[in-house]
Amino acid sequence: MHFPATFGRFLPGWSRGGFCASMAAVNATSSPAAARIPSRRASIVFGVLDLLTAAAVVGFMSILWSSSSFWPIALGIWAVLLVGSAIGLFSGSAAGRVVARLASFYQLGFLAAVVVGVLSSVSYLWGIYGQIGIGVSVALLAILALLFEIMGLLPVFKLRALGLSERVSKDTAAKVGGAVLALLVVGTLAHCVSVHASASLPSWEPIPAPARQAMSSYLMAVTDGAERPELPEALGNSDDRWLVRVFRRGRVRARHEVTGNLREATEALAAELEGGRFLNLPDRAIAVDRIVAENDIPGLEGVLGALSIIPGLDGVSGEVDGERITVAPQELVLRRMLSEYVPIPFIRDFEIGADPDAVRELLCTTASQPADCEVRALRRARSESWVHENGKTRALYRSRPVAERPMTPDDARAGAVASGHYVLRSLKRDGRFQYQFFPQSGRGEMQPYNIPRHAGTTWFLLELYEATGKQEFLAGAETGLDWLEGLMTDCGDGLRCIGDSDRVGLGPQALPLIAFATHAKLTGDERYGDTVAALAEVVSRMQRDDGDFNFELDRTTGTPVDIGKRLYAGGQAILGLALAGQVTGSEQQLDAARRGLDYMAGPYWDFFMSDLFFIEEHWTCLAANEVHRLFGDRAHAELCLAAAGFDRQLQHGTESVFPDYVGGIGFTPFFPPYTTTAAGRGEGLIAAYRISERLGEPDPDLFEGIEQAVGFLVHNQYKRGDTYAFRTPWSAVGAMPWNYYDPTVRIDTVQHSGSVMLHGSDILEKANQD
Numbered sequence: 001m002h003f004p005a006t007f008g009r010f011l012p013g014w015s016r017g018g019f020c021a022s023m024a025a026v027n028a029t030s031s032p033a034a035a036r037i038p039s040r041r042a043s044i045v046f047g048v049l050d051l052l053t054a055a056a057v058v059g060f061m062s063i064l065w066s067s068s069s070f071w072p073i074a075l076g077i078w079a080v081l082l083v084g085s086a087i088g089l090f091s092g093s094a095a096g097r098v099v100a101r102l103a104s105f106y107q108l109g110f111l112a113a114v115v116v117g118v119l120s121s122v123s124y125l126w127g128i129y130g131q132i133g134i135g136v137s138v139a140l141l142a143i144l145a146l147l148f149e150i151m152g153l154l155p156v157f158k159l160r161a162l163g164l165s166e167r168v169s170k171d172t173a174a175k176v177g178g179a180v181l182a183l184l185v186v187g188t189l190a191h192c193v194s195v196h197a198s199a200s201l202p203s204w205e206p207i208p209a210p211a212r213q214a215m216s217s218y219l220m221a222v223t224d225g226a227e228r229p230e231l232p233e234a235l236g237n238s239d240d241r242w243l244v245r246v247f248r249r250g251r252v253r254a255r256h257e258v259t260g261n262l263r264e265a266t267e268a269l270a271a272e273l274e275g276g277r278f279l280n281l282p283d284r285a286i287a288v289d290r291i292v293a294e295n296d297i298p299g300l301e302g303v304l305g306a307l308s309i310i311p312g313l314d315g316v317s318g319e320v321d322g323e324r325i326t327v328a329p330q331e332l333v334l335r336r337m338l339s340e341y342v343p344i345p346f347i348r349d350f351e352i353g354a355d356p357d358a359v360r361e362l363l364c365t366t367a368s369q370p371a372d373c374e375v376r377a378l379r380r381a382r383s384e385s386w387v388h389e390n391g392k393t394r395a396l397y398r399s400r401p402v403a404e405r406p407m408t409p410d411d412a413r414a415g416a417v418a419s420g421h422y423v424l425r426s427l428k429r430d431g432r433f434q435y436q437f438f439p440q441s442g443r444g445e446m447q448p449y450n451i452p453r454h455a456g457t458t459w460f461l462l463e464l465y466e467a468t469g470k471q472e473f474l475a476g477a478e479t480g481l482d483w484l485e486g487l488m489t490d491c492g493d494g495l496r497c498i499g500d501s502d503r504v505g506l507g508p509q510a511l512p513l514i515a516f517a518t519h520a521k522l523t524g525d526e527r528y529g530d531t532v533a534a535l536a537e538v539v540s541r542m543q544r545d546d547g548d549f550n551f552e553l554d555r556t557t558g559t560p561v562d563i564g565k566r567l568y569a570g571g572q573a574i575l576g577l578a579l580a581g582q583v584t585g586s587e588q589q590l591d592a593a594r595r596g597l598d599y600m601a602g603p604y605w606d607f608f609m610s611d612l613f614f615i616e617e618h619w620t621c622l623a624a625n626e627v628h629r630l631f632g633d634r635a636h637a638e639l640c641l642a643a644a645g646f647d648r649q650l651q652h653g654t655e656s657v658f659p660d661y662v663g664g665i666g667f668t669p670f671f672p673p674y675t676t677t678a679a680g681r682g683e684g685l686i687a688a689y690r691i692s693e694r695l696g697e698p699d700p701d702l703f704e705g706i707e708q709a710v711g712f713l714v715h716n717q718y719k720r721g722d723t724y725a726f727r728t729p730w731s732a733v734g735a736m737p738w739n740y741y742d743p744t745v746r747i748d749t750v751q752h753s754g755s756v757m758l759h760g761s762d763i764l765e766k767a768n769q770d
Contacts (some may be wrong), residue, residue, distance in 0.1 A: 311329075507572055
């Protein structure tokens with residue numbers, strides 16, 4: 001490692017200058033065990049560095065949250081020792097050098113503890129997840145490298161200058177240091193191997209499909225009071241645990257947990273189900289979970305405890321009153337319990353994993369005990385799952401049916417149409433859409449209502465009308481547009497805009513402009529012509545001379561207000577102006593769209609780190625596709641292609657830890673991909689691919705990304721037959737859950753996902769024809 005010569009002068013033995021020569025002379029006249037005394041200049045430099053490090057440690061203490069007192073105490077001792085070291089070095093006394101050595105040893109010991117802890121955490125999570133993923137591996141290696149650079153080098157250099165003690169020779173110090181390092185490496189490896197082994201789940205043999213069908217049919221026959229089919233010979237192990245739930249319209253009518261091989265368990269469950277009050281009731285489904293592997297999650301505390309439960313794949317078991325009780329993975333998901341733990345209290349939106357108190361309470365209530373009962377020996381419980389409904393047994397993976405065949409363009413198009421029908425069912429009489437839907441309870445919410453998302457959903461219905469020609473989608477869109485038009489108010493200086501607050505935002509003008517202009521373009525109807533002209537005028541007024549936009553408008557004066565950047569609104573404004581210009585025939589609006597994208601492709605994303613990432617999502621690419629189609633500017637194309645290329649780096653590929661992550665967007669396997677994010681980025685991939693086609697160079701990597709994104713969304717969409725656990729099963733069909741651990745439906749998730757499935761099906765079908 002190279003250091004500047006000026007710094008090297010302060011580190012004995014690391015430079016060739018006169019300072020090292022003088023130190024050599026000192027060593028030549030003293031015995032090997034003589035005290036090593038650094039120069040006054042070196043002592044001052046090390047003292048200043050210790051004070052700076054102490055200030056950094058204190059600053060870190062002020063923002064660090066910890067569930068235990070270990071970290072504040074350890075960091076506090078470190079800071080005190082560093083201050084003492086600085087004072088001792090400034091004094092130049094033998095006692096001061098002792099304190100400086102003590103601080104160095106403590107810092108190296110602290111580093112060793114952190115390194116072992118990080119590697120242990122990696123081993124634990126590796127055992128939980130099978131592999132930790134490239135992104136996490138690189139991030140942790142970078143953390144360890146930084147820890148050594150920051151925490152390790154300074155005390156090493158300081159001990160180099162001071163020596164290990166006042167009377168220890170260099171050779172002895174090297175031997176002691178080597179032995180300590182070897183013991184640390186061996187001990188760390190042994191510890192990590194042990195942690196990995198304890199966190200890993202053993203392999204298991206799955207139940208064959210015919211046996212699953214036989215068991216499920218047998219149990220359904222019991223609930224029907226019908227003749228029972230033959231059961232297969234004993235499969236599984238005698239100590240296997242089985243959990244069976246009988247659903248009817250989202251309600252659990254029976255829940256039983258038994259032990260035994262498949263035949264024994266089925267007969268025991270049949271005995272439990274006989275004579276149930278649900279006999280011959282329609283709309284029943286039987287869900288089966290076979291617990292195939294478990295391991296301890298001591299305490300279920302902290303981030304590691306929260307991440308110990310893989311959402312949708314792992315349940316939790318615990319001993320309650322001497323009996324082991326299991327909560328199935330789906331039960332945790334339906335209760336939205338896997339995004340409740342807040343590791344950093346002052347960042348409330350950062351929620352991961354299961355809340356330990358909620359898990360214990362659920363185990364208690366499941367065991368029909370008081371909610372505050374004692375729960376012992378918590379374990380994560382991996383299960384093999386399937387559901388039987390309408391005479392068919394379907395294997396489940398993360399509570400979603402396992403695909404029986406590859407996804408086709410027809411599947412994608414059908415998914416888009418189903419999304420459209422869900423949107424129509426969500427449309428209220430006043431023209432608004434039900435904003436959120438909680439299928440597990442059948443409850444819906446209108447708040448917090450969002451005008452841009454309303455406009456985007458209306459736009460999606462217009463896209464469906466264009467693709468299918470079905471009048472029901474046009475009628476639904478016009479109902480939504482009528483509601484938007486009713487929000488138009490005076491905005492000063494002769495302008496009319498949407499909103500009634502003192503200031504109105506750019507996004508609430510731009511996205512409705514997209515929807516109104518699209519209606520006029522598709523139908524040729526001038527029904528909303530005045531509204532298109534009014535909104536285009538407002539958006540144009542908010543554009544600056546450089547092509548960028550001001551993102552708010554003073555509604556009393558009609559004056560734009562500079563409030564800094566707002567994500568996505570700029571791309572929405574450009575697309576709105578481009579569409580409006582084509583409808584109104586205004587060259588001024590078309591030129592404004594072009595200037596806006598010139599800014600986005602130029603000054604907006606032109607800084608030192610701009611080659612490494614993009615923040616803007618799909619709206620920039622949608623705008624770039626439309627403006628490039630109109631003007632053919634290469635810079636506009638390159639902007640979208642680069643953004644889509646970045647998105648592809650975030651997309652889970654076939655090498656993903658979990659097969660159902662493929663096509664989703666995310667950074668690590670620890671956090672399941674969000675459907676909204678995957679859909680939004682998917683729209684960007686589609687826009688970029690169309691640009692590449694226009695350039696005569698269809699990008700195969702973008703095509704693969706589109707295919708994977710469409711497959712991800714088709715897999716996640718709620719369909720007939722897989723909503724048995726919901727209170728109102730039919731209400732959820734065509735909708736899209738928030739992610740794998742939260743079944744909540746939000747209207748913009750459905751809109752974006754439906755758009756990707758619609759346009760993606762066209763691209764995939766065209767490729768099949770070619």
